[in-house]
Amino acid sequence: MPVNPTIQFYLDQFKNQMSPTYEQMNPLELRRQEDEVLTRFQHKEHVHEVEDLDLSLPGRTLPIRIYRSGATTAPALVYYHGGGYVTGSIETHDAICRTLANEADCTVISVGYRLAPEHKFPAPVEDAYDALVWIGEHASELNVDASRLAVGGDSAGGTLATVSALITSERGGPSLVHQLLFYPVTGTEENLPLSLIDYATGYLLDEGLIRWFQQQYFNDENELTHPYASPILSDRLEQLPATTLLTAEYDPLRDVGRAYANKLISLGVPVTYKNYGGLIHGFTNYYAFVPEAKRAVKEAAHCLKTAFENQKNILG
Known part of the structure; x- marks a missing residue:
């Protein structure tokens, strides 16, 4: 299947723009530009309630945004935005969080974790897990069902999500019923995956940008093999909750995500995996105007809603 025509038009426009080499790229300027673009073109659905809070954590304060689909106590998805650990924010992912809240009939809590290069590995990991713990401990105040978390x-945020789930297994909680991962960065056990070769350039996220993000995030190359950076290397994967993992055909990280799904399946973790033809990395940013991307988001939300309903049935 060829690249979706709408996405191809966007890629063609991007190719025609003058851009600096990665050696010249300024992380703060890239963050500003992406924030401006992604917030400008969002289609924001109405949700029952939106609330902004600041979490007081040891040594820092993190913002969260809560999207409630209704007035009653509800299950909750703790969501981490993508952006290579360098860009992205609660604002850039406002639309997708609204949609997931409505489609899955749940509360979505978006976490504004610290970004690199100001805050390198493992600072975002610590933020992701500590925010999850705080949410679990304050579930009743947030009108959240703590038994259905x-x-x-998406992308780096998908990595933070699954790594947070790994840490819960190490530290004894909070208990999780599902993980919803859009094209996560999960590392590799073997040789370079074919998708990293076949789609190394020309599809927005390219090999050079991946390496640049790594340089901003990690203190040295040895950290690339840490399970909190490459969760496929963890020895605790069998303890992860049921998983929905979605990838895109024209994504250099496609095969990395597929390998992670297969590894979880081999260890007995229930996994729903699907690769979407015609789409590229970051397709959740285009779901409002690309029907295939919208279908992927809706199917992911359906899997999440089903997981919440199944847990409710189990608990009686």
Whole structure:
């Protein structure tokens, strides 16, 4: 299947723009530009209630945004935005969180974790897990059902979601019923995956940008093999909750995500995996005007809603 025509038009426009080499790229300027673009073109659905809070954590304060689909106590998805650990924010992912709240009939809590290069590995990991713990401990105040918590995210945010789930297994909680992962960065056990070769350039996220993000985030190359950076290398994967993992055909990280799904399946973790033809990395940013991306988001939300309903039935 060829690249979706709407996405191809966007890619063609991007190719025609003058851009600096990665050696010249300024992280703060890239963050500003992406924030401006992604917030400008969002289609924001109405949700029952939106609330902004600041979490007081040891040594720092983190913003969260709560999207409630109704007035009653509800299950919750703790969501981490993508952006290579360098860009992205609660604002850039406002629309997708609204949609997930409505489609899955749940509360979505978006976490504004610290970004690199100001805050390198493992600072975002610590933020992701500590925010999850705080949410679990304050569930009643947030009108959240603590017995039905899930984590989710896209790209680097998907990594933070599954790594947070790994840490819960190490530290004894909070208990999670599901993880919802859009094209996560999960590392590799073997040789370079074919998708990293076949789609190394020309599809927005390219090999050079991936390496640049790594340089901003990690203190040295040895950290790339840490399970909190490459969760596929963890020895605790069998303890992860049921998983929905979605990838895109024209994404250099496609095969990395597929390998992670297969590894979880081999260890007995229930997994719903699907690769979407015609789409590229970051397709959740285009779901409002790309029907295939909208279908992917809706199907992901359906899996999440089903997980919440199943847990409710189990608990009686």
